[in-house]
Each structure stands twice: as C-alpha cells, then as structure tokens.
Amino acid sequence: MTLSIEHVDLNIKKDKILTDISLELEQGKIYGLLGRNGAGKSSLLSLIASYRKTTNGKITLDGKTVYENDAVMKHINFLYNVKDASGETDTVKEYIESGPIYRDDFDTDYGFTLLKTFDIDKDKKISSLSQGQQAAVNAALGLASLSKVTIFDEVTNGMDAPTRELFYSEVLAAKDREERIIILSTHIISEMEHLFDDIIMMHNGKILLHESTDELLEKGYTVAGKAERVRAFTDSKHVINVKFLGALQIDTVLGKLSYEEMDIAADDNLDISPLKLQEMFISLTNSKKEEV
Amino acid sequence: MSTKLKETTKVFSYILPVWSLWYLGVLLIIYIISHIFSNEAMSSFFGFTFTANRTYMLVVGIIVMIGFLEWAIGMGVSRKTFFKSVVLTGIITMVMITAIAGIVSSILSFTPFSGDYLFEEDLRYLSETVYVIFHFLSGLLLWAAGLLISASFMRGFWAGMLSVLSGILAITLLLFSEQLLNYLSTLDGMMVYLGLLLMIILIVIYNWILYAVIKNIPIKIR
Numbered sequence: 001m002t003l004s005i006e007h008v009d010l011n012i013k014k015d016k017i018l019t020d021i022s023l024e025l026e027q028g029k030i031y032g033l034l035g036r037n038g039a040g041k042s043s044l045l046s047l048i049a050s051y052r053k054t055t056n057g058k059i060t061l062d063g064k065t066v067y068e069n070d071a072v073m074k075h076i077n078f079l080y081n082v083k084d085a086s087g088e089t090d091t092v093k094e095y096i097e098s099g100p101i102y103r104d105d106f107d108t109d110y111g112f113t114l115l116k117t118f119d120i121d122k123d124k125k126i127s128s129l130s131q132g133q134q135a136a137v138n139a140a141l142g143l144a145s146l147s148k149v150t151i152f153d154e155v156t157n158g159m160d161a162p163t164r165e166l167f168y169s170e171v172l173a174a175k176d177r178e179e180r181i182i183i184l185s186t187h188i189i190s191e192m193e194h195l196f197d198d199i200i201m202m203h204n205g206k207i208l209l210h211e212s213t214d215e216l217l218e219k220g221y222t223v224a225g226k227a228e229r230v231r232a233f234t235d236s237k238h239v240i241n242v243k244f245l246g247a248l249q250i251d252t253v254l255g256k257l258s259y260e261e262m263d264i265a266a267d268d269n270l271d272i273s274p275l276k277l278q279e280m281f282i283s284l285t286n287s288k289k290e291e292v
Numbered sequence: 293m294s295t296k297l298k299e300t301t302k303v304f305s306y307i308l309p310v311w312s313l314w315y316l317g318v319l320l321i322i323y324i325i326s327h328i329f330s331n332e333a334m335s336s337f338f339g340f341t342f343t344a345n346r347t348y349m350l351v352v353g354i355i356v357m358i359g360f361l362e363w364a365i366g367m368g369v370s371r372k373t374f375f376k377s378v379v380l381t382g383i384i385t386m387v388m389i390t391a392i393a394g395i396v397s398s399i400l401s402f403t404p405f406s407g408d409y410l411f412e413e414d415l416r417y418l419s420e421t422v423y424v425i426f427h428f429l430s431g432l433l434l435w436a437a438g439l440l441i442s443a444s445f446m447r448g449f450w451a452g453m454l455s456v457l458s459g460i461l462a463i464t465l466l467l468f469s470e471q472l473l474n475y476l477s478t479l480d481g482m483m484v485y486l487g488l489l490l491m492i493i494l495i496v497i498y499n500w501i502l503y504a505v506i507k508n509i510p511i512k513i514r
Contacts, residue, residue, distance in 0.1 A: 050365060051513070073368035
C-alpha cells in the first residue's frame with residue numbers, strides 16, 4: 001500500500017500554504033512530520049484526509065484518488081484535538097462503540113483495551129474529561145480504527161508525561177502496524193524521535209527533507225568537551241549548533257567522522273555522540289540563519 | 293443506496309427524531325396553554341404546527357450543517373454522500389413531524405383542545421390534501437435554505453450573508469406560493485398541481501445551490 005502525494009500545491013485566498021509537495025509513504029512505517037508553527041503540517045494532513053481540496057497536484061492511495069472518494073476516505077483516519085468539546089454529549093463508550101459504523105476495520109475490543117491502558121473511565125462524557133484525557137481517547141480511537149492511514153496531528157498536546165509515554169509504546173505496538181501508515185505530527189521531537197522510521201521535515205510550506213531516521217541521524221554527530229578543544233576539533237567542520245554547559249562546549253556537526261578523527265577526539269577527551277534530531281530540526285528550520 | 297449513505301442517513305434519522313419529539317412536545321404545551329387563555333377561534337394542533345414546522349426545519353438545517361459536516365468528513369464520508377444524506381434526512385424528518393402532529397391532533401380531537409378548524413382561514417380555498425403536500429414541500433425548502441445558510445457561512449462571511457438573503461427570498465417565495473396556490477385552486481384543480489410543481493422546482497434549485505456550495509467546502513480544523 002502506498003500513499004502518493006504528487007506535486008501538491010495549496011493556496012488559500014492569496015496565500016501560498018503549500019508548494020510542490022511530493023511524497024511517497026509506504027505501509028509498515030511510522031512517519032514523523034516535523035515543522036515549526038505555520039510550516040504547513042496540518043494543511044498537508046488536511047489534504048490527505050480530504051478536509052480540503054488541493055489547488056494543484058493529486059493525492060492517491062494505491063493509485064485511487066483520495067478526495068471525495070468514499071471507498072478510499074474510510075481507510076484514512078485523521079485525529080486531532082478539538083479545542084472545545086463542551087458540546088459533546090456522548091460518553092467515551094459510545095464513541096468507541098460508534099467506531100465500526102464507518103470504519104469496517106475498527107476493533108472495538110482493542111479500543112476498550114486502550115482506554116484501560118490510558119486509564120480512561122468509559123462511562124464518562126467526553127465533555128467532562130480533561131484535555132489530556134480527551135487526547136488519550138483520540139489516541140485510542142485512532143489506534144483502534146486500524147485504518148490503513150492513521151494520522152495523529154499533535155495528538156499528545158495536553159497529555160501528561162506518563163500518558164505520553166504510554167501512547168508512544170502503544171504506537172510502537174499498534175495492532176496491524178505492518179499494514180498501516182502511521183503519521184505523527186509533533187513539536188515534541190526529543191520524546192518521539194525513537195518512534196519514527198522516516199522523518200519528513202517541512203518549512204515554509206515546502207518539504208525540507210524526507211529520509212529514514214537512521215540515515216538522517218548518521219549525517220552528523222555532537223562533540224562535547226572542554227571549550228577550546230571542541231573549538232579546535234570542529235574548526236573546519238559544518239557546525240550547526242553550539243551550546244555551553246559551564247566550561248563544557250557541545251557542538252552539533254553535520255558530516256561523518258573518519259577513524260582518524262575519532263582517535264583524535266578520544267585523545268582530546270572529547271565525547272562523540274549521535275546527532276540529536278531536535279537540534280538538527282532547529283538548525284535546519286532556523287529562519288534567522290537562512291537570512292544570514 | 294451505498295452503505296455510507298445508508299449509515300449516515302441512519303445516524304441522522306436517529307438524532308433528528310429525538311430533537312423533533314422535544315420540539316413537538318414543547319409546541320404541544322404552547323398549543324394547550326394558548327387554547328386555555330385564547331378567546332379567539334384556534335386551528336387544530338395539526339394546523340398549529342405548520343408555520344412552526346417551517347421555522348424548525350430552517351433552524352435544524354442550520355444546526356445540522358454546522359454540527360455534522362466536520363464529523364462526517366472525519367468519519368470518511370464524502371461531501372456528496374453527506375449532501376444526499378441530509379436531503380433524505382430532511383424528507384424523513386418532515387414525514388415524521390407531519391405524521392406525529394397528525395396523530396396528536398387526532399387524539400386531541402376527543403378533548404377540549406380539538407381546535408375550531410383544521411388550518412388557517414386564509415387558506416380556505418386549498419383542499420386539505422393539497423395543503424398538507426404544500427406544507428411538506430415548504431418544510432423541505434426551508435430545510436435546504438437552513439443548510440445553505442450555515443454552509444455558506446462556513447465558506448466565508450459574505451457568502452453567508454448572501455445566503456441569508458436567499459433564505460429571506462425562500463420565505464418570501466413561500467408566502468407568495470401560498471397565496472398563489474390559494475388563487476390557483478379557485479381557478480382549476482389542475483392549476484394547483486402546477487403551483488406544487490413550481491414549489492418542487494424551487495426546492496431543486498435550492499438543493500442544487502447547496503450542493504455547489506458544499507461540493508468542495510474546506511473543513512477548518514478547530
């Protein structure tokens with residue numbers, strides 16, 4: 001199963017929201033969609049879920065157009081936190097039980113199991129739940145839908161740390177994961193990077209990069225140690241971020257280390273560690289740097 | 293009928309009767325109170341509901357579009373299926389409230405609240421059957437107008453304001469049709485059917501505009 005996004009543009013009135021977006025997403029993978037506020041993440045997800053029509057280009061699932069196609073739309077599930085749920089009169093149980101009405105693959109028992117995991121009282125009304133609990137119900141609905149394309153847009157917002165951890169482990173253990181495309185859009189990169197098979201980074205309505213997480217993280221490293229030694233080591237290298245911790249300096253560098261350089265680092269008592277996705281993200285999407 | 297259309301219509305046909313029963317219950321209380329305190333002759337409960345039903349259909353049409361379009365798309369229902377479903381729901385709701393009002397009115401005919409006449413007196417030229425058909429069609433017209441108003445506001449403020457004007461136009465045309473039908477019925481029986489046909493054409497036009505508005509309507513994430 002492949003979700004194809006081909007040369008998609010989205011204009012809203014006179015604003016260009018998305019420009020020439022092309023992506024191929026494959027089943028069995030968890031995609032991390034990263035981008036700063038206003039980068040166009042939610043707009044792209046809205047297009048995938050048929051919430052909007054593309055201005056140009058097309059989105060297909062296994063070659064079939066997604067937009068306004070009932071047969072395809074039922075396989076795409078877009079989860080996001082509604083800002084105001086005070087008007088919701090249904091209970092959590094009713095939400096889960098109504099899942100199979102529109103989604104043939106929805107697993108009600110799995111949904112109730114997830115609710116137990118997230119410690120949600122199924123007899124409570126959605127409107128009486130806290131924001132974090134509502135987010136957990138959303139997460140349960142998304143995972144239990146077993147939808148071929150399951151999209152979580154900032155769904156962890158409002159969840160407390162233990163619930164977020166539970167969510168991460170449930171995503172990794174998601175039922176039928178090998179047959180699904182799971183897209184997670186988030187700001188909390190440091191917590192979630194271990195979940196992603198692939199990273200899609202967006203900036204100013206364009207795709208900045210789309211690579212496997214492993215390959216991406218191999219593209220750089222961090223060097224930590226005494227400031228003058230770190231400076232000397234990274235002098236001729238592509239440093240994308242510099243941090244200080246007292247007398248320590250931590251440089252984030254793009255590029256690969258040779259064995260020779262690793263020996264030098266060891267001799268200088270420098271710590272070499274893998275690249276942090278968040279630092280790479282901040283560096284790549286830093287508009288001020290772009291201007292420079 | 294596709295499975296999704298069936299399921300969506302089923303969901304609406306479960307929600308709207310509940311709202312409609314509440315509405316008819318409140319209307320019945322108002323009717324009985326009016327009956328107790330009014331010294332003037334009153335229509336039956338069946339006739340009493342007619343004008344209120346149109347307002348009800350207009351208001352519920354507005355609510356259904358605002359409340360359920362986002363939900364439906366989120367459930368993987370296309371706009372086209374949603375449109376077909378709300379049109380069917382309008383018909384089902386009108387049949388239901390007309391039938392229930394008729395049944396309640398029949399029961400009330402054995403009580404002091406039977407009413408002095410069936411319908412408003414200025415429609416005396418219309419046969420009862422024609423007036424019930426007219427009432428049914430006018431409910432559908434205002435249902436479409438209500439859906440159109442909220443869908444247009446989802447498109448933007450000015451589109452919404454324009455649709456409010458179209459709603460006012462619908463009500464004006466309805467009042468005109470009412471009088472036109474009354475007049476046509478004095479001429480010839482067949483002419484009445486022409487009047488009803490004009491009503492149907494009006495409903496089709498409103499639904500056609502409605503479909504054009506919601507065909508590619510964007511759903512803004514709240």
